[in-house]
Amino acid sequence: MKSIDKTNIILxxxxxxxxxxxxxxxxxxNLFSTSKSGGANVNPIDLTNKDDLVKFFEFSKPDILIHIAGNKDVGFCEKFPDEARKVNVTATKYLVDLCKKYKTKFVYLSTDYVFDGKRGNYKETDIPLPSSEYGKMKLESEEIISNSGIDHIIIRSGALYGLNGKFYQWAVNSLRDGIQIEAxxxxxxxxxxxxxxxxxxLxxxxxxxxxxIHIVGKNKVSRFQMISKIADSxxxxxxxxxxxxxxxxxLxxxxxxxxxPDKLNKELNIFTHTLEEGLEYLASTSKN
Known part of the structure; x- marks a missing residue:
């Protein structure tokens, strides 16, 4: 593969x-960024509009597609599954067809919600059994990609946290303001x-x-434990x-x-930060 800065990428x-x-x-x-609303250096592309996607792939001729977009609102997916399916499943079908045509590698951000959430410590070899509409849609997209024959990476992650993340910022602000948090x-x-x-x-x-592949941190925690660790940090x-x-x-x-994370750690020899390390990093970064 060409070096990443010489590779045509749709995000x-x-x-x-x-x-x-x-x-x-x-x-x-060589990065072609998209979102439905568009923005600074972001192309306004509706992923549910196949004609728009065809034109965009023809223009960008991507080597790699990193597909992050989707309706991640679990409650919305439960209430309005037909509407959510348009971007969470139908768009995936369109993208897979185009990746086949252009021999584009499909990098797909999936979720832990593809499992039933009853026992935990799920491995890549465990059979997914989603109990939410959101999880069912994400699993259907996984299967569309896996069965397509195209080169692909399906990434399942846990709850993502970072400086601009809603949960992390809400927890930090609430803790600093002395607001009681039910966790x-x-x-x-x-x-x-x-x-x-x-x-x-990358x-x-x-x-x-x-x-x-499962890309997750080293720590299994409850919401209460995570907020406690944020407070410590x-x-x-x-x-x-x-x-x-x-x-x-x-709720x-x-x-x-x-x-x-055994496949990531033991087979690929790739490691993530502990939760404490990650939170300390965010706390120190936010001061700069």
């Missing part, structure tokens, strides 16, 4: 939390530092990896945290969506 979802970080870091004249104690996940996701994705592309000694259960919250959470 979808370039104005969101994850996509904007990828856009900033890739910073290449769930019986729902577990493996949070992923956004910087790790980007660095490892490494996998450079190493010509093909298949499914910003030196809040007595955070106002109220432990609650999933049942008490009345849609699963008992354990944690992913196993």
């Amino acid at each position: 979808t979802g370039a104005t969101g939390f994850v996509g904007s970080y990828f856009k900033l870091k890739l910073d290449s004249p 769930i104690v019986d729902s577990y996940f493996t949070p992923t530092l956004l910087d790790d996701l980007y660095d490892i994705t 490494k996998l592309i450079s190493n010509h990896f093909n298949g499914i 910003i030196r809040i000694l007595d955070p106002k945290l109220k432990p609650i259960t999933i049942a008490e919250s009345g 849609f959470f699963m008992p354990d969506l944690s992913l196993c």
